[in-house]
Amino acid sequence: xxxxxxxxxxxxLVSASPVPGFAxxxxxxxxxxxxxxxxxxxxxxxxxxxxxSDDEEDEVEEEDEDDPRSFTMPTVVAPLSRxxxxxxxxxxxxRVRIADGQNIWSIRDDAHYALDAAVRAAYRNSVSNVEGSGxxxxxxxxxxxxxxxxxxxxxxxxxxxxxxxxxxxxxx
Numbered sequence: 001x002x003x004x005x006x007x008x009x010x011x012x013l014v015s016a017s018p019v020p021g022f023a024x025x026x027x028x029x030x031x032x033x034x035x036x037x038x039x040x041x042x043x044x045x046x047x048x049x050x051x052x053s054d055d056e057e058d059e060v061e062e063e064d065e066d067d068p069r070s071f072t073m074p075t076v077v078a079p080l081s082r083x084x085x086x087x088x089x090x091x092x093x094x095r096v097r098i099a100d101g102q103n104i105w106s107i108r109d110d111a112h113y114a115l116d117a118a119v120r121a122a123y124r125n126s127v128s129n130v131e132g133s134g135x136x137x138x139x140x141x142x143x144x145x146x147x148x149x150x151x152x153x154x155x156x157x158x159x160x161x162x163x164x165x166x167x168x169x170x171x172x
Contacts (some may be wrong), residue, residue: 010069069098071108072163074115078122078140080167088169090127090135094118096143097159107152114151121147137164 073094080088096114098104107114127140145160 005138016114051092060111067097069094069100069104069158071098071104071111073111076115076118076122076144078119078127078130078135080132081126081171082128082130085132086165087128087132090167091166092135092140093163093165095161095163096148096157097161099155099158102152102156110152114148115150117143117147133169134167135162137162137165 073096077090078092078095079086080090082096096107098107100102121143122140125143127136127138130137132158141160141162145157148157148160
């Protein structure tokens with residue numbers, strides 16, 4: 001009896017639904033102002049392209065993403081400065097490759113402590129370029145490699161690389 005009631009209730013809901021009305025509606029009339037020269041087509045085109053990315057880099061990144069000995073740390077917020085004055089902040093994603101023979105799970109479990117060490121290192125040692133408008137990538141990698149080696153031990157980290165850096169400058 002319940003199944004009959006459920007079936008009748010579902011049929012009532014489907015018949016009252018506005019979906020069939022939309023499905024039977026015709027497309028809007030042609031205004032002649034289409035970007036396709038009068039032909040109907042999509043009016044919105046969205047393209048996504050990361051600056052500097054190409055197929056070879058994507059393949060290398062996919063291989064590295066599959067590496068079980070690598071992980072991405074939480075975002076490091078690093079100050080940017082010029083002549084001792086704060087100019088903005090860089091929000092940086094760091095990818096860490098754990099050396100062979102190390103326990104990756106214990107290292108990943110301590111990632112929040114490593115994040116603190118990386119942020120403190122960025123405040124102690126400037127990781128910004130001379131103008132203070134961006135991140136000095138080679139210097140930042142060296143600073144964070146040293147900070148993580150100090151935190152985890154000298155042979156625990158094989159490689160540190162910057163995956164993404166978003167810079168937010170102050171307006172003056």
